[in-house]
Amino acid sequence: MPKLHHLHWVITEVPELRIIEQPLWDEAKARQGALKTKGTIDNIWDRRRPRTLFSGLLKCGFCGGGFSKVSQTQFGCSTARNKGKSLCTNRLTISKTDLEERVLGALQDNLMDQDLLEVFCKEYAKERNRLNAEAEHGRGALEKELATVNRDHAKLVDAIIAGIPADQVKDKMQALTERRKALEAQLSHTAPSDPIRIHPNMAATYQTRVRSLISGLSKTGEMQEAQEALRSLVDKIVLQPSPERAKLDIVLEGALSGLLTLALGVKRRKGLSLKNQAFDNVGELVLVAGVGFEPTTFRL
Incomplete structure (x- = not known):
């Protein structure tokens, strides 16, 4: 069928x-x-919630692969263990306690250095001034053209009043009206933005907040939020054999947006991590002052 x-x-x-x-x-x-x-x-x-405080952020400095738990208390290179010596010979391990103590200590004491903060602030001010100058130049050109359009439009109105048939200038008036609307719209979106005020004690504020977050790790009601906030300060943690290959050195790479978010006291919107949230002011600060900056790194 x-x-x-x-x-x-x-x-x-x-x-x-x-x-x-x-x-x-x-x-x-x-x-x-x-x-x-x-x-x-x-x-x-x-x-999924990370199994440990820094799960997913650990990288092998030898092969670039991930570090994961190889026992109840130790982290080691996954590539060296799962794919053999041909790809990675880094068989050293580090305890969870040692790793977290060293990284948390660095987050608190090393990633918001007062001297480096002053350099950062100077670079931000310099770049902000340059961008403002460019914006003002562009804004000035738009305002000049708008003034010309308004004058031309007024002349056509005067011509109609003087007796010129409206049909003769109708198309020109419509074009000028549309151009005026477009220019006004552009000007409304190019209003100069206020620079972010960076408090001179921002480094101290950051350290106080990190201490508070570390304290929150031991409190049931605050633990999850504290973990998320602390993870947002880290871009990656590289574990590489020391020169004598007796232990693992740690290179901590800070996440600039997360560091500034915490230091500036920007509040996190519910449901979004500090690292992923679109903070307008902090995002602008990172883009402006962060031009040419290497990621914030510190060797432990």
């Missing part, structure tokens, strides 16, 4: 034959929505 073309199908809803009733279906869909991480489009299982 030949298949019936879909255009000839007759489809009729038969609710009484449903396998799943509508209320249960609606409840299941609502539960699916709840399993999405708030503020993201990711499913909860795609954004």
Whole structure:
């Protein structure tokens, strides 16, 4: 028997034959929505909470692969253990306690140095002034053209009042009107932005907040938020054999946006991590002052 073309199908809803009733279906869909991480489009299982404080941030300085737990208390290079010596010979390990103590100590004492902060602030001010000068130049050109358009438009109005048929200048007036609207729209979006005020004690403020976060790691109600905030300060942690290959040296690479976010006291929006959240002011600060800056690194 030949298949019936879909255009000839007759489809009729038969609710009484449903396998799943509508209320249960609606409840299941609502539960699916709840399993999405708030503020993201990711499913909860795609954004699993890190097993340890710095899970996923550890890298082998020898091969570039990841470091993971190789025992209850030790971290080691995954490549060296899973793929053999041909790809990586770094078989050294580091304890979770030693790793976290050294990294947390560096986050607190080394990644917001007062002298470096002063250099950063000077670079920010210099670059901000340069960008403002460019913006003012562009704004001045737009304002000049707008003044010309307004004068030309006024002349056409005067011409119509003087007796020139409106049909003769209709197209020109319409073009000037559209151009005026476009220029006004551009000017409304190019208003000079206020520079971010960087407090001279920002480094001390940062250190106080890091100490508070470290303290929060031992408090049940604050632990998760403290972990997220501390992780946001780190771009990656590179573990590489020391010159004598007796132990692992740590190179900590700070995340500039996270460091500044904490130091400036910007509040985190619920459901978003400090690293991923779009902070307008901090983002602008990173883009402006961060031009030409290497990632904040410190060897432990």
